[in-house]
Amino acid sequence: MKINFFLNGKKVQEEIAPDLLLLDLLRQKGCYSVKRGCETANCGLCTVLMDEKPVLSCSMLAARADGKKIVTLEGMQEEAKEFGGFLADEGAEQCGFCNPGFIMNIFAMLKELENPTEEQINEYLAGNLCRCSGFMGQTRSILKFLEHKKAEKGEA
Known part of the structure; x- marks a missing residue:
């Protein structure tokens, strides 16, 4: 599945597996500030901004980033x-x-x-x-x- 999104202000086009988590995609893209902690969406370590709203990237499929603006601490x-x-x-x-x-x-x-x-x-x-x-x-x-x-x- 192909998605397009902005990561820290840069346009990204990526071919992803349908079950890829946003956290894993962001780490693959070099955003190491995004951490895996509890893996139950309870600790906040994986928080990123999606269209200026905080989201837990450990519990969100990367496919949901399609067409969105994602900002990590690197941005x-x-x-x-x-x-x-x-x-x-x-x-x-x-x-x-x-x-x-x-x-x-x-x-x-x-x-x-x-x-x-x-x-x-x-x-x-x-x-x-x-x-x-x-x-x-x-x-x-x-x-x-x-x-x-x-x-x-x-x-x-």
Whole structure:
């Protein structure tokens, strides 16, 4: 089966097996930020953006990417680098295994919610699991990142 989609801004045409998972296709295309974790769609490690919405690539057939825009962390290096500094400042980067899916969800949240509260942040990220921390550092880093973004816009 032939599919066409955009991966991190580049047009891709691929011949795939009908049962190929999106996660496996993305890793074949060199997107190693997309991780296999629980394989039950519960941990968020495989999160990517499909048409700007977060999806779990471990539970989605690659065929569903046909005609879509897929973005992985590899396609958001500048944004991720900026936010990564806030994670590091709060000691929240830990081992880093969960960070790609976590960061993808954060950027999806920022597109969806204009000024998220701490409660909204926690609800939005409830599907991301991290074995290294209790998410306090991550939450602080998100709040500080939001304040930084407001200040950049002259809103703070």
